[in-house]
Amino acid sequence: MVRRLLAGLCLGLVSWQVAAAPAALGDCDGPLAQTLAPDAQALSASAYWLDRAHLQWPGVQAAQAHFALVHARAGGLGLHMGQAVSGADARLDLQVDTTPAVFERFKFVASGTRLRVREGDVVRLPELLKGELVLVALDDQEHLLAVTQAQTPGALDDWYAADTHAELGSRPARENTRFALWAPTAQAVALCRYASSQGGAIAIEPLKTQVGSGVWSASLTGNLSGQSYRYLVDVFVPGVGLVRNLVTDPYSISLNTDSQRSLVADLDAPALKPTGWGSQRPAAKAQTDMVVYELHVRDFSANDATVPAPHRGKYLAFTDGASNGMKHLKALAQAGVTDIHLLPVFDFATVPEANCKTATILKAPADSPDQQAAAMAVADKDCFNWGYDPWHYGAPEGSYASDADDGAVRIVEFRRMVQALHEAGLRVGMDVVYNHTTAAGQKPKSLLDRIVPGYYQRLDAQGQVEHSTCCDNTATEHAMMAKLMIDTAVRWVRDYGIDSLRFDLMAHQPRAAMESLQAAVDQARGGHVNLIGEGWNFGEIANGARFVQASQLSLNGSGIGTFSDRGRDAARGGSAGDSGAALIQNQGWLNGLVFAPNEQAPKRTESDLMAAADLLRVGLAGSLRSFEMPTWQGKTERLDQIRYGDQPAAYASEPSEVVNYVENHDNQTLFDINVLRLPEATSAEDRARVQVLGMALTAFSQGVAYFHAGIDLLRSKSLDRNSFDSGDWFNRIDWSEQDNGFASGLPPKGDNGADWPRLKPLLADPAIKPKPANIAWTAAAFRDLLRIRASTPLLHLPSAAEIKARLHFINAGAHQNPLVLAAVIDGQGYAGANFKRLAYFINTGTETQYLLVPEEKGQPYALHPVLARKEAADKSAKLAHFEPLTGLFSVPPRSAVVFVVP
Numbered sequence: 001m002v003r004r005l006l007a008g009l010c011l012g013l014v015s016w017q018v019a020a021a022p023a024a025l026g027d028c029d030g031p032l033a034q035t036l037a038p039d040a041q042a043l044s045a046s047a048y049w050l051d052r053a054h055l056q057w058p059g060v061q062a063a064q065a066h067f068a069l070v071h072a073r074a075g076g077l078g079l080h081m082g083q084a085v086s087g088a089d090a091r092l093d094l095q096v097d098t099t100p101a102v103f104e105r106f107k108f109v110a111s112g113t114r115l116r117v118r119e120g121d122v123v124r125l126p127e128l129l130k131g132e133l134v135l136v137a138l139d140d141q142e143h144l145l146a147v148t149q150a151q152t153p154g155a156l157d158d159w160y161a162a163d164t165h166a167e168l169g170s171r172p173a174r175e176n177t178r179f180a181l182w183a184p185t186a187q188a189v190a191l192c193r194y195a196s197s198q199g200g201a202i203a204i205e206p207l208k209t210q211v212g213s214g215v216w217s218a219s220l221t222g223n224l225s226g227q228s229y230r231y232l233v234d235v236f237v238p239g240v241g242l243v244r245n246l247v248t249d250p251y252s253i254s255l256n257t258d259s260q261r262s263l264v265a266d267l268d269a270p271a272l273k274p275t276g277w278g279s280q281r282p283a284a285k286a287q288t289d290m291v292v293y294e295l296h297v298r299d300f301s302a303n304d305a306t307v308p309a310p311h312r313g314k315y316l317a318f319t320d321g322a323s324n325g326m327k328h329l330k331a332l333a334q335a336g337v338t339d340i341h342l343l344p345v346f347d348f349a350t351v352p353e354a355n356c357k358t359a360t361i362l363k364a365p366a367d368s369p370d371q372q373a374a375a376m377a378v379a380d381k382d383c384f385n386w387g388y389d390p391w392h393y394g395a396p397e398g399s400y401a402s403d404a405d406d407g408a409v410r411i412v413e414f415r416r417m418v419q420a421l422h423e424a425g426l427r428v429g430m431d432v433v434y435n436h437t438t439a440a441g442q443k444p445k446s447l448l449d450r451i452v453p454g455y456y457q458r459l460d461a462q463g464q465v466e467h468s469t470c471c472d473n474t475a476t477e478h479a480m481m482a483k484l485m486i487d488t489a490v491r492w493v494r495d496y497g498i499d500s501l502r503f504d505l506m507a508h509q510p511r512a513a514m515e516s517l518q519a520a521v522d523q524a525r526g527g528h529v530n531l532i533g534e535g536w537n538f539g540e541i542a543n544g545a546r547f548v549q550a551s552q553l554s555l556n557g558s559g560i561g562t563f564s565d566r567g568r569d570a571a572r573g574g575s576a577g578d579s580g581a582a583l584i585q586n587q588g589w590l591n592g593l594v595f596a597p598n599e600q601a602p603k604r605t606e607s608d609l610m611a612a613a614d615l616l617r618v619g620l621a622g623s624l625r626s627f628e629m630p631t632w633q634g635k636t637e638r639l640d641q642i643r644y645g646d647q648p649a650a651y652a653s654e655p656s657e658v659v660n661y662v663e664n665h666d667n668q669t670l671f672d673i674n675v676l677r678l679p680e681a682t683s684a685e686d687r688a689r690v691q692v693l694g695m696a697l698t699a700f701s702q703g704v705a706y707f708h709a710g711i712d713l714l715r716s717k718s719l720d721r722n723s724f725d726s727g728d729w730f731n732r733i734d735w736s737e738q739d740n741g742f743a744s745g746l747p748p749k750g751d752n753g754a755d756w757p758r759l760k761p762l763l764a765d766p767a768i769k770p771k772p773a774n775i776a777w778t779a780a781a782f783r784d785l786l787r788i789r790a791s792t793p794l795l796h797l798p799s800a801a802e803i804k805a806r807l808h809f810i811n812a813g814a815h816q817n818p819l820v821l822a823a824v825i826d827g828q829g830y831a832g833a834n835f836k837r838l839a840y841f842i843n844t845g846t847e848t849q850y851l852l853v854p855e856e857k858g859q860p861y862a863l864h865p866v867l868a869r870k871e872a873a874d875k876s877a878k879l880a881h882f883e884p885l886t887g888l889f890s891v892p893p894r895s896a897v898v899f900v901v902p
Helices: 025-029 119-128 153-159 161-165 297-301 315-319 324-335 370-377 407-423 479-496 511-525 539-544 565-572 606-620 670-677 684-699 727-731 749-763 772-790 800-806 875-879
Strands: 016-018 033-038 047-049 054-058 066-072 090-096 112-117 132-138 144-148 169-172 176-182 186-194 201-206 208-210 215-221 228-237 241-247 291-295 339-342 346-348 390-396 427-432 500-503 530-533 561-563 628-630 636-638 658-660 704-708 807-810 820-826 837-843 849-852 881-883 888-891 895-901
Touching: 025 186, 025 201, 025 228, 025 241, 047 153, 054 132, 066 112, 090 119, 112 119, 119 153, 153 161, 153 479, 161 479, 176 228, 186 215, 201 215, 291 297, 291 772, 297 315, 297 727, 315 407, 324 772, 339 500, 370 727, 370 749, 390 407, 390 479, 407 427, 407 479, 427 479, 479 500, 479 511, 511 530, 530 704, 565 606, 565 670, 565 684, 606 684, 606 807, 606 820, 670 684, 670 749, 684 704, 684 772, 684 837, 684 895, 800 807, 800 820, 820 849, 837 888, 875 895, 888 895
Parallel strands: 291 339, 291 704, 339 427, 427 500, 500 530, 530 561, 561 658, 658 704
Antiparallel strands: 016 208, 033 241, 047 054, 054 112, 066 090, 066 132, 090 112, 132 144, 169 176, 176 215, 186 201, 186 228, 208 215, 228 241, 346 390, 628 636, 807 820, 820 837, 837 895, 849 888, 881 888
């Protein structure tokens, strides 16, 4: 059991505090949590530690009260209003602090009383924070007037700032193996060791902590690689009591099946490196040179019969170079894709890593609910999930390995996947999710909160975990959560060859933390690592409420890229959250706004179409704040003066800070949104042409180009708006170009059921489903767009200065033809431009459009060599024409055309 230490005894006189080992090895194999002593009543944690000596208690006034911290090491304080506090083994009387000191980090805390620990008592706090410690207001008779618990991160970050430099996790070496866990509020920590991933514990070792550090550590004789381990942590949990938690390591290198035990492993060991590991890593790349193809590991191969059955849905599928999927990726690499971005491949909690199920989908009508019923019947047990449910941030996911129980296997196979993609000429990026955890508190799949309660998660004013991200929010503004993020990101870059990182809900993290991460991963690689992420501004941290965010509006000047919803929404119509009638009525520039209204569209005006065209021009210009152009309202404005709702349309200082896209894993695919919004009678051929226009918008936009896997195959998820747990059936990709997935049944009821009456007639219409020839044509046209972008840096210029000097929109302003987006880019004097001048045109209209541009008279324009090739996919592009005597351009219907001056 826990060794009882007198609060504050010998602090500063001894170097080490050693905890006695728990009584039996059985503790290592027992329940995940064991309560050692009951707590008093649950209290709302509405006060805040501002640093090691200051607290703020919102809403409480100092008059007619005095304040104290009362402590009980194992809990059990008697706290009853109007009565004296009982059960305390220590008490610190506090002073009201009237100094004007500013604690910028806690600017969001409501006003109230600021309190200060007496100077002589401050040294006692590290020990008192290990037990029940509550803040009380007392009257002159020592009767309780108010009580709360204070949120501890401010104190812990102050006390243990040096721990941000500590090496945590397990580290095997030739003569010894070191284990280190950050647990500053723990009363005891012990290490449970196991000979392998299964079987009982073989040893239990007490860990020790040095005064002034929150790190518990032990150095054991011998290289223990291959052994498994867990920690026993005795820690006081507010509202629960003193508990003994059996936990894995937050810094786990790898784990066994379903993440029950951590693996001791040396990532530099030859046995964990495939032959030739590291020799094929592509060079670092400028952010604006990135052309990203976003892909889910299971989607890639689960449906590919050309992949050996044991490899389907696994890391090793990427090593099967002759498969349809790898042939497709190699063709994209040759055409101009630079990066494959993998949806989460860190250890996540939502797929059983052994014996996961695969739904049996029986043949049913295109608009039947039977397919989704079969998929949803096994959704909690099947092999599919997007994986946005983090458990261990630095370990590979086990469900993608051929043997989930052998932690070494997933390391090697992950590396073989990266190696195979590198050898195919593709850099590898991964989606990381540091903004939330799968669970918090004492739940079985909670990890961080069971080691340092109340620290790693972001709490609201009542002390409850925030959930604005969907799940249990993390707090990367806290030093050790930021450290965990940075350290594990470095691991992926340094030890797994990851070239770029995409951050889920990145704006829930501080800009400062992201900039520190950028510096750390760049140093680890010895070159630049590309960082992009979601910069959505919402939740408890919105508008800088707690810190300067890594958001669209707050990252300019950082070089870190954020996804732009401006062009996405203008192209697709409406917004990502549309439902009900808006699903069909909210047409966009691509799918018929004004010029081709669908059967349910409300009456719109040409100004709506011109406003959408202007938003797309913002994206084409790299969303640069300072770029100027004439707008549809007849004014020449900076792009940040154009509005996108209540925000500026442009937000980037440099093109590296914007990611352009019309489709990613979230929401309906582009094909599906066009099914909903194009007139139903639109031919399959025209649907393919509209798809290519959407891809052209991304390909011709300055900044990072981002494409979702299968966009070039007219990928459909049968109108599913949120396929994160919809299984293989609704997420499948057919690399053989025979089927795009449309009309696979009604999408899962949970997210789509309210709209089924609108979806059924569309799914039932056989004319909408593309034929293999339509899919093959779209795939070929996409590769031509990639070749065009790769042919010249003029379409991905590296700086705002170059874009402002060289890019000029034609057909813009009050007298524009809003059906055609057109620009000229000057290549004179630009090294490697390949063209003296380039002009592109994207015509969303259903008829040929003519643009008279007198200033281009006399230019010797010719069709771009890619489009002029005999084998070019879009034969209609050859009908495009330029008349040099007048400056008249003609652009065929629904086509993207590029002219160049050699």
